[in-house]
């Protein structure tokens with residue numbers, strides 16, 4: 327049903343189209359979900375609240391769907407409120423919790439910057455309309471919130487904490503259990519938007535200790551326009567839609583029977599897929615995609631987000647020097663995203679990656695590649711080849727009209743394009759050779775290129791000297807080492823780090839230019855020994 331055979335059999339909506347690597351934006355509706363829902367459009371039309379016989383089937387169907395959704399997350403059926411999607415569930419949770427407490431002007435809500443706009447805008451609306459104080463916790467370079475920062479931010483006014491289970495762009499998993507424990511310790515409600523997590527990983531609301539949890543149908547092979555909010559029994563919420571008392575009075579309106587049934591069926595399929603090892607299949611596909619990209623674009627593929635603590639089917643990478651939008655336009659055989667689909671149409675770099683401390687270039691180069699139920703190994707390999715070919719051709723095009731560095735050029739130095747000719751050669755240059763373009767380490771914001779002077783004591787204040795793994799087999803073969811020293815820093819001007827400087831050969835300069843044109847600032851460094859060298863610097867140097 328949800329194994330490699332299902333994947334290979336394909337989905338009618340994907341037949342003949344580009345390779346679909348955008349499952350985090352939306353999923354094709356599973357044909358089994360369609361089969362379950364159609365009778366409630368075609369035949370069983372009754373209003374579940376009616377007193378006559380036409381109501382019985384729809385009423386039973388909605389109840390069954392509620393049970394299936396509840397079972398997927400370890401909840402009781404009475405704790406599931408059907409909504410018209412994720413944005414509505416988020417709004418019901420956040421607005422509902424704050425307004426139900428009363429005195430919203432004196433209340434505080436705590437969230438974090440990589441949330442979906444549905445959460446951030448619901449918080450912003452509370453601030454705008456009711457004067458609620460909204461606190462945004464920082465995230466680390468891996469995209470995660472530190473539970474200690476939550477503990478420090480909670481005040482007697484805090485009503486609600488809202489932190490997502492998994493990020494839609496990077497797949498990064500938040501430490502929900504730890505965060506919810508901090509909230510509970512302080513008597514504060516905890517909401518998690520599990521739009522991207524539900525169905526892709528096991529979720530148990532009691533194990534997590536959450537009070538409110540958002541589920542979205544179209545991220546788990548059900549149609550758009552249906553979602554659910556788990557509301558722990560006893561948690562007071564102000565209704566989102568007022569009216570006839572459906573959905574425990576929290577979301578009035580005659581039930582959308584067919585879509586509720588669809589979500590219920592999707593939840594059953596998801597539970598079966600989880601039990602059958604579906605996440606492991608996706609993880610293997612994701613990692614194969616990553617490996618193939620790395621092999622074909624050595625040293626250029628930078629992983630965004632936590633390497634392990636992320637959704638099994640999500641790969642977010644920035645290819646050095648290649649804007650994500652241009653890359654996807656040049657690879658029409660692949661349907662993927664540059665950031666959250668909800669930001670489509672905007673050319674702004676991903677706010678999620680900026681919040682994680684990445685620079686604008688890195689954020690603008692982001693590609694979100696997400697695999698799912700119908701992805702095959704063959705598709706992943708073909709997609710990697712197409713993406714790599716598109717990246718290489720964009721880099722080659724860029725090469726031909728390399729922009730000049732923005733920094734003013736010192737008059738006594740060779741002009742850009744005129745290579746430095748007098749360089750010091752070490753007795754055994756290969757001993758210190760390290761590669762240009764090996765910036766796949768997500769922490770590396772600043773790099774120089776070339777040869778480190780053997781035993782040279784020079785230091786550039788403000789930069790860290792660390793080791794970096796080289797992936798280019800040619801460089802490893804030439805130097806006999808996979809780990810080489812490189813200057814790195816986090817890009818934060820306040821960081822105190824020490825470093826070293828490197829001597830650079832003309833050939834290496836050319837190579838560095840080829841890889842990094844337009845992104846790196848070329849600076850002249852004079853070593854204490856009197857040797858001059860170019861350094862290529864990227865970041866806040």
Ligand SMILES: Cc1ncc(COP(=O)(O)O)c(C=O)c1O
Pocket residue numbers: 351410411412413414416442444490492493494519520521522542543544551552553668
């Ligand atoms: C994390 C997250 N929350 C909420 C939503 C919104 O869901 P919907 O499109 O059903 O309103 C999305 C959809 O992109 C999402 O990824």
